[in-house]
Amino acid sequence: VAKGRVYVMDRITKPIQTERIHCFDWKSGEQLWSHTYPREYRNVGYTAGPRASVVIHDGLAYALGAMGDLHCLDAASGKVIWQRDLLSEYQIRMPIWGIAASPVIFSDLVILQIGGENACLIALDHRTGAERWRALDDQASYSTPVLVEQAGQQVLVAWTGDHIAGLDPTSGRLHWQYPFPPRQMVIAIASPVISDNRVLVTNLFDGSLMLRMNPDRLEIEKIWQRVGQSEKQTDGLHSTISTPLVLGDYIYGIDSYGELRCLAASTGERLWEDQTVVPHARWGTAHLVPNGEKVWIFNERGDLLLTSLSPEGIAIHSRAHLIDPTRDQLNQRGGVTWSHPAFAYRHIFVRNDEELICASLALDEAE
Numbered sequence: 001v002a003k004g005r006v007y008v009m010d011r012i013t014k015p016i017q018t019e020r021i022h023c024f025d026w027k028s029g030e031q032l033w034s035h036t037y038p039r040e041y042r043n044v045g046y047t048a049g050p051r052a053s054v055v056i057h058d059g060l061a062y063a064l065g066a067m068g069d070l071h072c073l074d075a076a077s078g079k080v081i082w083q084r085d086l087l088s089e090y091q092i093r094m095p096i097w098g099i100a101a102s103p104v105i106f107s108d109l110v111i112l113q114i115g116g117e118n119a120c121l122i123a124l125d126h127r128t129g130a131e132r133w134r135a136l137d138d139q140a141s142y143s144t145p146v147l148v149e150q151a152g153q154q155v156l157v158a159w160t161g162d163h164i165a166g167l168d169p170t171s172g173r174l175h176w177q178y179p180f181p182p183r184q185m186v187i188a189i190a191s192p193v194i195s196d197n198r199v200l201v202t203n204l205f206d207g208s209l210m211l212r213m214n215p216d217r218l219e220i221e222k223i224w225q226r227v228g229q230s231e232k233q234t235d236g237l238h239s240t241i242s243t244p245l246v247l248g249d250y251i252y253g254i255d256s257y258g259e260l261r262c263l264a265a266s267t268g269e270r271l272w273e274d275q276t277v278v279p280h281a282r283w284g285t286a287h288l289v290p291n292g293e294k295v296w297i298f299n300e301r302g303d304l305l306l307t308s309l310s311p312e313g314i315a316i317h318s319r320a321h322l323i324d325p326t327r328d329q330l331n332q333r334g335g336v337t338w339s340h341p342a343f344a345y346r347h348i349f350v351r352n353d354e355e356l357i358c359a360s361l362a363l364d365e366a367e
Contacts, residue, residue: 001026001344002056005075006358008351009063011049017041019050021063021071023078026345029358033078039067044098048328048353051100051142053340055110057126062110066098070112072129082129090116093139095161095186100142106156106169113158115140120160123172133172138162141188143201148194150175150213157194159201161186164211166220175218178211183227190239195246198223198265202239204231204256204283208268226268231256231282236268241338245288245295245309252295252309258284260297262311274314277305281333287340296343300336301325304348304359326353 001007006024011017021035041047044066052064061075068086073079086092092099093115101113109123109132116122119134139161146157147169156169165177182188184205193200197215202208207227211220226236237244237253244253250271251263258278262271278286278299286299288309294317297305302323308315325335335352342349346362 001342001349002075005032006349006356007054007056007061008356009050009054019065019069021054021073024356026358035071035073035078035080037069039065039069041067043094046097046329051098052102055103055105057105060126062103064099064103064112068092068099068114084129086114086116090114090119090122092116095140095142097142099140101144104145104147106147109169111145111156111169113140113145113160115161121158121167121172135167135172135174136160136165139186141186143188144191146192146194151216151218153218157192157199159188159192161188164192164199164201166218176220178220178222180206180209182206189241190243193244193246200244200246200251202237202244202253204238204240207234207238208236210268224268236263236270237261240283241285242287245290247290247309250311252288254278254284254286257282260314271311272313276316285336285338289343298341298350300338302337302352322359323350323352323355323357328353
């Protein structure tokens, strides 16, 4: 959601397989423009549609499809400024669930994790699409990189299929990397969480890893790692889809079967677990978004919860059902709503496979 517009992508399969980029007016829901292009999905599981968020910057919209189609459009009109077929141009070694990491904007660059040959990460000129740098020969993961300051410099922290890496976002030069090969398969989805010079990553099979960034030098070291025997017998936090939330000295996140957990950030020790936020189910998902002293939680059943989180437990102040689950994303348990919501203008925007909904969060409905 940006400048009064709501951007979203989807996919249709008839009469041909097609990805679409849509723009709506935030107040009325009126469709302002739509761009459609053919794209056949090959060797990609969970075929509901594109995974990455549309990114808005400097009047331009960047939309990345599941097979690596990248479009730069005029954000107001939908006119295509440039486009790239990254799959063919970079010989992408396609991840099982397609390209999922959202574009990252740094200065005049668009940075992407795509898993190309000697080009796991690439940076393109945001105005022309011309390549500015490429880096690493790692497998791609589904995790969106994040930008952070370390030792007085900007650092791009990327969780690839093989490492957690810190790179110079201007040149792609590698500052540091920490090996984190998957025990079973690449399933890194959550973004790295940065807090007080610490980097937290977590996934379904490999548990949680906490690293420390040296504040004075471009170096990284391990603080702790917690991993259970399996996705059912977990230790610490085995997050599947949602990115954990770090508040001070505590970590809050959703474990492999939907358990909301609180960990001590210093050790990864579990302090408590709650199973009222989302029903118990494999890959149970909920997204946590802080708002002042409270935390919004949107779960996979389409419910929005207003909560307070502390080392003592969770307090649920209110709960409302906003949207029904649908089956394209997961044809189990009546479907899911796995897409992350957007918050803007004192409203929340949520979607499933069939509809997009805007709901007011204002105390005074007239505002």
